[in-house]
Amino acid sequence: MLFYQVAQAGSVTEASKRLAISQPAISSQIRQFEKQHHIVLFEKKGRHLVLTPFGQRLMQPTAKLFELEPQIGAMIADYRNHPRGKLRIIGNYLATSVLIPKWAALFKQKYPDVEVEISTVNSQKALHSLKNYESDIAIFGNSDITDEDYQALYCLELYRDEFRFVVAPTHKYANQSVSMEAMMNEPFIMREEGSATKMRLLEICHNNNVEPPKIELQFNGLNETIQAVAAGYGVSFVSSLVSSSFIERGELAEVDVPRVRFTNTILLCAHKEDKLEAFVKAFISIVRTDMTIQAR
Numbered sequence: 001m002l003f004y005q006v007a008q009a010g011s012v013t014e015a016s017k018r019l020a021i022s023q024p025a026i027s028s029q030i031r032q033f034e035k036q037h038h039i040v041l042f043e044k045k046g047r048h049l050v051l052t053p054f055g056q057r058l059m060q061p062t063a064k065l066f067e068l069e070p071q072i073g074a075m076i077a078d079y080r081n082h083p084r085g086k087l088r089i090i091g092n093y094l095a096t097s098v099l100i101p102k103w104a105a106l107f108k109q110k111y112p113d114v115e116v117e118i119s120t121v122n123s124q125k126a127l128h129s130l131k132n133y134e135s136d137i138a139i140f141g142n143s144d145i146t147d148e149d150y151q152a153l154y155c156l157e158l159y160r161d162e163f164r165f166v167v168a169p170t171h172k173y174a175n176q177s178v179s180m181e182a183m184m185n186e187p188f189i190m191r192e193e194g195s196a197t198k199m200r201l202l203e204i205c206h207n208n209n210v211e212p213p214k215i216e217l218q219f220n221g222l223n224e225t226i227q228a229v230a231a232g233y234g235v236s237f238v239s240s241l242v243s244s245s246f247i248e249r250g251e252l253a254e255v256d257v258p259r260v261r262f263t264n265t266i267l268l269c270a271h272k273e274d275k276l277e278a279f280v281k282a283f284i285s286i287v288r289t290d291m292t293i294q295a296r
Contacts, residue, residue, distance in 0.1 A: 002026050003033065003041055004062045007055065010048045086115040087279055088135040092196070093222035094239050094266065095139035096120040099158065106286050114279045120221070123196040130269055136280045141196040142265040149269075154276075156268040156284065158291060162240045163197065163262045165255040166247070168232040174253035180210050183257050187216035187234040189225050197222075200262050201237045208260070226252065239264070 002015070006026065009015040016023045034040055041055040051059060087107070091100055096118055104116050121129065123140035127149070130138035139158070149155075165183060167174050173183070184205060190198045205212040216234055219225045222242060229236045230251045246252040268287060270276060 002029055003055075003058070004066055006030065006042070006049060007051055007059055010050075012049065085277060085279060086117055087137070087283060088117045088119075089137045089139070089283075090119045090121060090126045090129045090135040091139035092123045092126060092141060093120055094141075094161070094242050095126075097223065098241050099139060099266070103283065103287050103290060106290065107283050110286070111279055111282060122191065127269070130271075133271075136270060136277070137283060138269045140267065140269075142267045145267065145269070152272075154270045154272055154284075156288065157265055158268055158287070159241065159266040161264045161266055163200065163237055163264060164240050164243055165235060165237055165257055165260075166226075166229055166243050166252045167235050167255055168230055169250055169253045170232060171235075171253065171255075173235075173255045175255075177256040177258060180205075180208050180257055180260055183235065183255065184210050184213045186213065188213040189217040189219070189228045189234045189236045190215050191222060191225060192218055192220045196264065197237060197239070200264065204260060204262060241266075 002019075002021075005019055006012055006015045009018060012023050012026050012030075015021075015026055019026070030041065039054055040052050041058065042049040043052055044050075089096075089100060089104070097120075100118055104118060107114070108116060119129075119135070126135075126138040126140040127145060129135045130153070131149070141161075145155070167186075173186070188201075190201070192198075202212050213235070217225075217228055219228070222238065225236050226238065226243070226246060228234070230246065235255070243252055243254075247254060268284065270280060270284060273281065
């Protein structure tokens with residue numbers, strides 16, 4: 001503030017030298033400020049300017065602001081070198097159980113001062129959270145994202161995930177090839193409304209002119225859904241990225257339904273780069289590097 005610099009210097013001439021701003025420019029701005037607020041800050045005493053009583057009162061809080069300037073500068077420099085804050089990541093169950101843990105660990109190793117908050121929701125809610133600035137990064141299936149969203153957001157394709165019909169190893173259809181009609185007559189265990197998987201299953205039924213299955217059990221989480229199927233009841237339609245480990249351990253079995261294939265693209269979405277904190281960009285960079293390594 002020019003007011004502070006003139007008060008410190010005792011004259012417009014000296015303030016002009018310190019700031020490398022012309023004297024007329026300084027005088028003009030101070031007069032405009034005084035006129036705008038109907039106040040008088042300085043009075044002339046010889047060759048010097050001295051503060052009026054109100055100018056002296058205003059000088060006290062102004063001086064405190066300038067005393068904080070080095071501290072503010074140090075905070076900015078520290079933030080650039082060692083960013084602190086909270087990174088809010090939201091994703092569907094697949095993202096938060098299979099993909100994000102590794103990336104979050106890599107990120108924390110590099111940026112230990114940044115708090116990382118991870119939340120699990122369905123794909124629809126993940127996109128909604130990101131668009132409403134309630135999260136910084138969202139990782140989910142692309143079924144709910146529109147062309148308008150693609151234009152407004154930064155989107156990085158991570159995986160193309162194939163979905164499978166799964167049952168308990170003791171189920172009559174375990175490791176069998178079964179028609180779509182027969183499969184849809186089985187009791188299903190599925191996710192809640194808003195789940196991308198559930199919506200895709202209904203879409204597949206519609207495209208194949210088959211009545212959708214009866215949902216006998218519905219859970220808010222994919223882990224609960226898988227555990228119920230593994231316990232021996234019903235059928236589910238789940239991500240291969242999630243179900244593979246259960247199948248390998250013999251806890252689930254796949255059912256082949258000919259001509260029914262559904263691939264879900266897993267995306268990492270964030271706001272455009274010019275709106276992102278440095279540590280959000282850093283997390284995205286870690287993901288991109290890890291994906292490149294995996295692709296080799």
